[in-house]
Amino acid sequence: MFHRECGYYKTSYEADQAVLPIPVAKQGIGLFAIVFLVLIPLHSMITGIEYYVSLVSLVGITVVGALGLNILLGYTGQISIGHAAFMSVGAYTAANLAVKFGLPFYITLPLGGVMAALIGIVVGFPSLRVKGLYLAIATIAAQFIIEWVINHTPAISGGVAAAIEVERPDLFGWKLDAAVELYYFVIFFAIIAIIAATNLVRSRIGRAFIAIRDQDIAAEIIGISVFRYKLYAFAISSFFAGCTGVLYTYYLGIATYEQFQIVVSIDFLAMCIIGGLGSIIGSILGAFFITLLPTVIRIVMETIGPWFMDPSDLPTVIGQLRLIFFGGLIMLFLILEPEGLNRMWLNIRNYFRVWPFSY
Amino acid sequence: MTFFRTLGLAAAATAGLAAMQSAQAATDKVVIGMMCDRTGPTAVTGTALCPGYHDYIALVNKNGGLPTGSGNSCEVIANEVDIEYKVPPAIDAYKGYKEQGAVLVSPFGTPMVAALVKTMEEDKMPGTSAGFGTAAAANGDKYPYMFPIAASYWSQTAAAVKFAKDAFDGDLKGKRIAYVFYDNPAGREGIPVMEHLQKKEGYELRTFGIPAPGIEAGPQVLDITRRYRADFIIAHVFGRAPAVLLKELKRAGYPMDKVIGLVWAGSEGDIAAAGGWDVAEGYNTIQFAGVGSDYPVLHEIKAMYKERGDDPPSEMDLTVYYNRGVFQAAMHVKAIGDAVKAAGTCDVTGTQVRDAMREIHDFTLGGLVPPLQMSAKDHEGGGYIRVFQVQDGKYVGVTDWYRAYRDDVLMLLEQEH
Numbered sequence: 001m002f003h004r005e006c007g008y009y010k011t012s013y014e015a016d017q018a019v020l021p022i023p024v025a026k027q028g029i030g031l032f033a034i035v036f037l038v039l040i041p042l043h044s045m046i047t048g049i050e051y052y053v054s055l056v057s058l059v060g061i062t063v064v065g066a067l068g069l070n071i072l073l074g075y076t077g078q079i080s081i082g083h084a085a086f087m088s089v090g091a092y093t094a095a096n097l098a099v100k101f102g103l104p105f106y107i108t109l110p111l112g113g114v115m116a117a118l119i120g121i122v123v124g125f126p127s128l129r130v131k132g133l134y135l136a137i138a139t140i141a142a143q144f145i146i147e148w149v150i151n152h153t154p155a156i157s158g159g160v161a162a163a164i165e166v167e168r169p170d171l172f173g174w175k176l177d178a179a180v181e182l183y184y185f186v187i188f189f190a191i192i193a194i195i196a197a198t199n200l201v202r203s204r205i206g207r208a209f210i211a212i213r214d215q216d217i218a219a220e221i222i223g224i225s226v227f228r229y230k231l232y233a234f235a236i237s238s239f240f241a242g243c244t245g246v247l248y249t250y251y252l253g254i255a256t257y258e259q260f261q262i263v264v265s266i267d268f269l270a271m272c273i274i275g276g277l278g279s280i281i282g283s284i285l286g287a288f289f290i291t292l293l294p295t296v297i298r299i300v301m302e303t304i305g306p307w308f309m310d311p312s313d314l315p316t317v318i319g320q321l322r323l324i325f326f327g328g329l330i331m332l333f334l335i336l337e338p339e340g341l342n343r344m345w346l347n348i349r350n351y352f353r354v355w356p357f358s359y
Numbered sequence: 360m361t362f363f364r365t366l367g368l369a370a371a372a373t374a375g376l377a378a379m380q381s382a383q384a385a386t387d388k389v390v391i392g393m394m395c396d397r398t399g400p401t402a403v404t405g406t407a408l409c410p411g412y413h414d415y416i417a418l419v420n421k422n423g424g425l426p427t428g429s430g431n432s433c434e435v436i437a438n439e440v441d442i443e444y445k446v447p448p449a450i451d452a453y454k455g456y457k458e459q460g461a462v463l464v465s466p467f468g469t470p471m472v473a474a475l476v477k478t479m480e481e482d483k484m485p486g487t488s489a490g491f492g493t494a495a496a497a498n499g500d501k502y503p504y505m506f507p508i509a510a511s512y513w514s515q516t517a518a519a520v521k522f523a524k525d526a527f528d529g530d531l532k533g534k535r536i537a538y539v540f541y542d543n544p545a546g547r548e549g550i551p552v553m554e555h556l557q558k559k560e561g562y563e564l565r566t567f568g569i570p571a572p573g574i575e576a577g578p579q580v581l582d583i584t585r586r587y588r589a590d591f592i593i594a595h596v597f598g599r600a601p602a603v604l605l606k607e608l609k610r611a612g613y614p615m616d617k618v619i620g621l622v623w624a625g626s627e628g629d630i631a632a633a634g635g636w637d638v639a640e641g642y643n644t645i646q647f648a649g650v651g652s653d654y655p656v657l658h659e660i661k662a663m664y665k666e667r668g669d670d671p672p673s674e675m676d677l678t679v680y681y682n683r684g685v686f687q688a689a690m691h692v693k694a695i696g697d698a699v700k701a702a703g704t705c706d707v708t709g710t711q712v713r714d715a716m717r718e719i720h721d722f723t724l725g726g727l728v729p730p731l732q733m734s735a736k737d738h739e740g741g742g743y744i745r746v747f748q749v750q751d752g753k754y755v756g757v758t759d760w761y762r763a764y765r766d767d768v769l770m771l772l773e774q775e776h
Contacts, residue, residue, distance in 0.1 A: 054454040058447050151543060162544040163473045163493075177481065179454075252450070253477035258470035258543070259446040294448055298440065312417075315409065319397035319441035 005353075019198060036187060041180045050179035055295065057183045060190035061247045062287040066271040067197045067280065068240020073269070074278035075201055076233035077213030078127050082139040083241050084264035085146035086123075088257045090116040090242025092156050095164040095255035105169040105250055109189070112246035113239040119146070120238025124231050143262050150257045163256040166249055186247055193240060198280050200236065209233055213278070270326070274333050276342025285341040293329075294322050387705050389425065389695050391416075391437045392456030392464035394471065399443035400598065401468065403628050407677035411684025413437060414660045414672070416692070421663055425696040425705075433705035435692060442467065446474045457482060462698075462712045463691055465489075469545050472496075472505070480504045485694075485713040489687050490622050490647060494548060495775050497739035499717070504709070506716055506738045508690050508731065509647035512595065513768050514742030515621045516549035518645060520556050521763030522619055522746055523591040531560040537589035539579060539604065541596045542568035549595050549621070555767055565589075573600030580607035590617065597623035602632035605639050615641035619746065622647055626679035636752040643748050643757070648686035648727060650678050650747045650754045655725040656685060678754070682727060689724050690716075690731075729760045742768065 008023070010016040020026045036056065044053045069083050090112035097108045119142075126138040150157050158164040168177040169185055176185050200206050208229045211219035220226045249255040267290055275286020298318050305314045337343055393412060396405030416437045419425070424432040438459060440452035449471040456464050464479065464486045466472045472492040479486050480503060487506045488496060494511035496502045510518070524531050538553050540546035550566060557564045565587055567579040573596060583589045592613070596604055601624040608618060618641075625644025633639060644650075652675065664671045674681050697715035698707045719733045719740070731740030742762045747754040 049458050051454045051458045055451060058450060062447075157544075165477065248446075252446070252474040254473050256470050256473045259474065263445070291447065294443070295451055312413065315395065315413075315439045315441060316397055316406075319443070322441070322443070323398055 019202075041183055044180050044183075053179050053183040055292070057179075057186045057251060059288050059291045060183075060186040061244055061251060062268075062271070062291050063190045063284050064193040064247060065241055065244035065268055066275065066283040066287040067193050068237045068244065069268045070272045070275070070277065070279070070283040071197060071200065071209070071240070072233050072237035073272050074276075074282070075206060075213060076209040076230065076237075078124075078230060078233060079132070079136045080123075080139045080234075080237065081136050081262070081265050081269065082123060082141075082143035082146070083237075083268050084260040084262060085143040086116040086120055086238040086241035087245030087248065087264070088150060088255075088260035089119050089146060089238075090245030091249040091255040091260065092150060092164065092245075092257070093242070094246040095166050095249050096156065096158070098166050099158070099164055104171075105185075105246075106171075109243060109246045112249075113242040116242025116245065117235040117239040120234045120241070121231050123238075124234025127230050127234065128227055140262070143265060147257060147261065157257065162258075163254055165254050168253060169250045182251055186251060189243065189247060193243070194280065194284065197240075197283075201280065205229070205232060210278075270330055273330060274340050276340030279340070279342035281345060282340050282342030285345070289341060293325065297322050297325060387431065388434045388436050389699065389705055389707065390456070390459050390461040391435065391691055391695070392453065392459070392461040393437045393439045394442050394449060394452055394465060394467040395439050396444050396467055397441045399445065401444050403626070404623075404680050405441075405467070407626075407628075407674045407680035408684040408687075409439060410672055410674040411681035412688045413439070413684075414663075415656070415685045415688035418656070418660055418663055419688075419692050425692070425699045427703050427705060428700050429703050431705070433699055435695070437688070442471065444468050444471075446470055449475060450478075453478065457484070462695060462707055462709055463487070465687060465691065467491075469493075476502060476505050482709070483713075484709045485716060487687060487690065489683065489690075491545065495772065497737065497742070498772055498775075499734070499736045499738040502738065504713055506733075508687075508733075508738070508740055509622070510645075510729075510742040510744045510762070511739055512545070512548040512621065513552045513771060514739065514762060514765075515645050515647075515744055516552040516593065516595070517556065517764040517768050518742075518744045518746075518762060519593045519619045519621065520553070520560065521761070522643065522645075522758070523562075523593065524560065526591065526617070531562040533561065533563065534590045535563045535565070535587060537583045537587060537592045538564065538566045539576075539583070539592060539594045539596060540566065540568055541573050541598065541600050542570045545597075546595055549593070551771060552764075552768065553593070555771060556764060559764075559767070569596060569600050569604070573598045574603055576600065576603045576607045580604065580611050580613075584608070584611040584613050592618045593621070594618060594624050595621040599632070601625065601629040605629070605633035605642065609634070609638045615639060616643065616748070619643040619645065621645050622744075625747075627677050628680075630749065636749060639749045640751075641749060643746050644679075644754070645744045646679065646747050647729065647744055648683045649745070650682060650756070652676075652678055654682070654727045656689070656727055657682070660685075686724075686728055689722075689728060690719070693719055693722055741765075 005022055020029060040052060040056055044050055065087060072078050072080055093115040094108035094112035097103045097111060123139060123142040127135050130138060151162055168175055176182055208224045211224055212226055212229055216226050271286035271290045274289055276282025301314060301318045333340055395409040396402055397409060416435050419435050424434045426432045442448040442452055449466060453464060453475055464484055466475050466486055466488060469491045472488045485504045487508050489509040492507055494513040496505045496507050497511050523536060527534055553564055567583060569576050569579055583592060594604055601620060622645055630636060630639045661671045694712050694716035698711040699705055702711055717733050717735050719731055721730050722728055723730055729743035733740045743760045745756055745760050746758045748757045
């Protein structure tokens with residue numbers, strides 16, 4: 001009801017093209033900033049409860065990966081079922097650099113991302129020739145090849161266990177090991193990722209991506225190098241994925257490839273679909289939704305379950321319910337709301353934009 | 360509208376969590392964080408193991424809980440979270456346990472243990488990882504809060520070599536041994552021990568990897584039985600691989616009594632999936648908890664169900680995993696119980712439980728648990744295993760609890776650091 005555009009007159013091109021064109025949008029972002037940057041960590045610091053900050057930290061890491069995949073899937077229209085593998089590339093690159101050369105996170109993080117981007121370009125080459133299902137299969141191949149290589153190369157994996165322990169991030173001698181410190185560490189990079197992605201998709205590169213998604217032949221005719229931009233899309237998307245892997249590594253203190261198997265790729269696809277393809281807000285909502293869904297189902301069932309069933313059956317039921325919800329929701333979204341949570345948010349916004357009048 | 364329903368759910372969830380926390384603030388309880396896999400790739404294990412765990416806890420509570428020594432007693436609460444063999448839910452679950460005041464957490468699965476071991480050490484939260492995680496975790500100096508409690512893959516491999524040696528009347532010289540493994544880090548873990556013992560015993564060794572997801576073992580079996588013509592097979596496989604391997608070995612006509620499987624390669628479920636007990640007749644399996652139904656504690660659990668007027672759960676028939684659940688629960692309860700008794704209050708810390716765990720000696724639970732000798736250094740408890748063989752449609756123990764090449768295993772452990 002406050003989201004109204006009327007009355008705000010733009011007098012310059014800059015004002016018209018701003019990321020947040022009207023004051024209420026800025027206020028909304030400010031509100032979120034206060035909640036996530038002040039209230040949630042403050043709650044943890046005052047009460048000593050680490051649960052919520054660690055939950056949001058996990059979501060924050062996921063947001064980075066979901067944004068990356070959405071740039072590829074939602075904006076450029078190229079599918080990748082190998083994104084978890086790119087995360088493991090980032091994770092192992094950073095872990096090796098941190099352990100073997102003692103480099104700090106502000107160097108290993110971008111390098112992990114760059115390494116993943118390079119691998120992503122290689123994996124992206126088939127996209128120049130094949131589309132749709134064929135590309136999906138090609139990227140699945142990438143997932144398994146990368147997994148296999150890490151698994152069988154001690155120089156990368158650090159030995160039989162294929163797990164490398166990494167020290168907590170160190171910021172000029174200040175060790176970020178408390179839950180709240182790690183929370184800020186993650187949220188900082190999540191915010192950078194959100195800002196970068198938002199700006200990327202409204203730039204020349206982003207518009208080229210969208211043109212390729214909508215009709216690649218037309219895009220080529222109007223002068224977009226499909227070859228170059230498809231590889232850009234893979235590189236940028238993999239860079240985000242690599243950074244996700246690095247963040248996981250620092251957050252958990254260990255890099256292990258078993259954590260980046262194909263189900264994780266599927267989870268990220270689900271985030272993009274449920275959140276909304278081709279939307280930044282959708283990626284964020286999708287990451288929240290998929291990460292928190294199991295927790296919410298469990299807590300709700302633990303609360304209301306005992307009213308109507310034997311508590312000792314609860315654990316079994318919760319596990320199955322989660323699977324039913326996960327599969328069911330993806331189907332429901334594909335049928336009822338293919339544009340995902342983002343479209344729901346837009347519907348609500350547009351409804352209140354003209355409220356109380358319907359037109 | 361789905362969106363509002365989600366909001367509603369989230370609100371209800373927050374309220375629920377708050378309620379849960381206040382409910383568990385009372386001090387006459389001890390909380391255990393129990394991660395479980397009832398869904399996901401390892402569901403076969405979790406669906407039998409977790410009921411065993413909960414049944415033992417229920418039995419302890421029915422018998423009055425854990426006495427503090429000063430007349431009081433503590434109720435044991437095992438909070439289960441199904442983590443689906445995924446890391447993020449495990450982190451989430453762990454942080455939840457911490458808020459609930461858990462004094463011991465049991466992560467499930469190698470990657471989850473890897474992801475949590477550091478955080479748990481920082482939080483001084485003891486944990487167990489029975490049957491997975493790296494062999495190195497047996498070293499209490501390096502991992503002061505993680506307890507494998509069961510024999511590590513290294514101890515199991517050493518024991519398997521000893522079993523093979525006994526099968527050939529104490530001489531392995533020149534014998535061809537095949538080490539079949541699921542091709543991932545956990546599967547490869549036994550190789551260093553095999554190679555080390557090769558120098559000592561003089562057997563021939565070849566390794567055969569079964570690639571993930573472990574549903575195709577035909578070529579490996581042909582290679583083992585026709586080309587290499589192995590005299591003995593040591594199989595470190597898990598997931599669906601054991602069933603596939605058994606089926607293929609049977610098809611190739613390999614004598615099953617010359618095959619020994621490590622701890623995740625021989626449950627009732629695997630044998631059913633391979634085509635039944637007839638297929639596996641003679642197959643040897645290494646176990647870190649007793650197999651079968653004839654243990655006093657299992658009779659007590661059955662009696663508990665009878666008292667309630669219920670039938671014992673069908674999971675009790677899957678004795679390999681069910682008994683492992685009982686074994687884990689018994690170890691957890693024993694450590695916490697000792698800590699509670701020593702402290703005289705239910706309000707114990709993780710470190711107190713850790714110290715109590717390190718003091719467990721010869722706690723056998725009527726033969727279900729190996730004669731573990733825990734210490735500050737040895738979190739594996741000595742690495743005892745027992746071999747059960749498939750005979751006439753059931754598992755029969757063919758050895759006593761034993762361990763082998765302990766010095767070699769310890770030496771390799773030292774080299775690891």
